[in-house]
Amino acid sequence: MSDESDHIPPEPPGRPPGPRSPAPMGFFILTLVLLFLAAVYFDHHSGWFNAQVYHPFVNANELEKYQPKSGEAALLARGMATYERVCGVCHGNDGAGKPGQAPPLAGSEWVLENGVNRLTHIPLTGLSGAVDVKGQTWNLSMPAMGAALSDADLAAVLTYIRGSWGNKAGPVTPAQVKAARAAVAGQPPINGLQALKALPE
């Protein structure tokens, strides 16, 4: 060792290990409380290691609601989505119609008719002039809102309005829509109650 090191005091010698004073009790209680809260939070938000649950969803059941469905449920879901996008603005998402804008579809005799030929024609060509719906006369005009939809989509929409809001009538098939589309090609909107009634049921 060189001389200079004399200036540096040696470290105080190794001391005996101190008394092993216990850790404060409050500390363990805090830890337990935090652990409990953490477990609750994890339970509510983690989706329990399900690899398909991503933020902002918190569990598999919640996801289920948004999953594509099959069979009749799938058809209704598709009809509902298309209806709310295309028709709901005027007829209302609840199908109750809007005063001065569009007549109701819920409970409407035109929607519930056994034959679906007239009903299928309405969105394909449009409808204007005075029509009676549930004992009330509407003299407005509806453009051919369904003409741009595919056969399957329009069939789903019509099936949906025939089966929702208390309506209980059978489905409309894409084949029926296809046939109607061929029949109305190039025709003007149906004008008035007489013209509507003149169509085969």
Next chain:
Amino acid sequence: MNEIEKLDSEIDASCRVSLLALFVGAAFWLVVASVLGLIASLNFHMPEAFANCPWLTYGRVQPAADDALLYGFCIPAGLGVALWLLARSGRTPVRGALVPFVAAHLWHLGVLVGLIGILAGYSTGFRWLEFPRGASSPLFYAYLLLALWAMMTFGARRERATSPPQWFLVAALFWFPWIYSTANLLLVAWPVRGVTQAVVAWWFGDNLLFVWLALVGVGAAFYFLPKFCERPPQTFYLALFAFWTLVLFGSLCGIPQGAPVPAWLPVASSVAAALLLVPLLAVVIVAWRAVRGSVLSKWDHGPFCFVGAGVVCFFLSGLMWMALACPEICRVTEFTWFVPAQAQLQLYGFFALTMFGAIYHILPRSAGFELPFPKLARAQFWISLSGVALLVAPLAIGGVAQGRQLQNPGISFAVISNSTLPFLRVSTTGQLLLLLGNLIFVLNVFGLASAWKRSVLKKALALVKAPLETAEVQA
């Protein structure tokens, strides 16, 4: 000199060359890191200045600065402190000091290769793992050698009962090879697919930046604080508790809340981060009990300030880390300056300050020379501390302001970016202060090293001359 002091100075001397190799290199990289960091932040004030030089563009300089600090300074400094501390607390000298000496050089060589690699554009692109492969293997083997020697010293300890600082440091010795090899294998050698890569990278960053640094820094603080205050450590069980909770909860954090991964990953991370409150408080209580009401000698005062401030910064940066993992807060602070503010507080405020204190205490004893500029070293404390404050506070505050503006879709992105500029200016001032502090540190370490080298040369000369003289005497 009594028996104990003799053994102590024998131990100090046995670490001498290894420590000098580790610390001198660390000090050098520290300055490199500050200079690179400065260039990176200048890129914001004068975007045209380096635009034509691809080596100095922000995307390369910033990771190079971060890695120079982390791999160049933090890890070798931590390893040196660990080696000395395990030797001292186990009361065994380090045997075969040549191996850690060579390993230290291998490590610094690896850092050099890695930094050049990043600046030349060969970064791997993973945060904190940017070093290309040519650099990561020497780093890995150098670490293994150093850790092996430290472990052998620990295994040969004369004091069989272990103490808290030893657990922290031994755990750190194992931690790095494990996470570094795993991350390199899964990300660079045989990359896992898709979003799993991001998960591995986050896990690695957290385990290196939070867990490894905390293990070494807190371990050193638990050793030095009672030592400086000349009293036995009081809190064995609480320290044990801090150790296990830190390792357990700390290693699970790091996955950001907005991450596009299955929900349980970020949720587990934020739960673990909330539980970090336990080790954070435990560390503070242990440190507080160690220093409460003690009187310091003039020799210990400087290093004590550094280590004490380090513990405070550890607590604060830990709180910021927890805040970042809280979904409500993260929504605002994510993608803002708040994130680098936390990392800088962790790296500079907590770890670098703690290491400065430790090295200022260890190196003079081990090399056998006084610090060449002790007054400057004392001034460095205030310079570095205000540097940390000026670097971190504006970034953190600016980050929150930035995050709140980002929530408002009415404000355009350019306007928000511009509004952070005043904060960045202040933080550049902080960086300048840090650079000044680092220069003082380097001056002291280099001065000490060259004083030692000169004395070795003198001794060598004397040895060459000595036989002649004795021969003459005999004649």
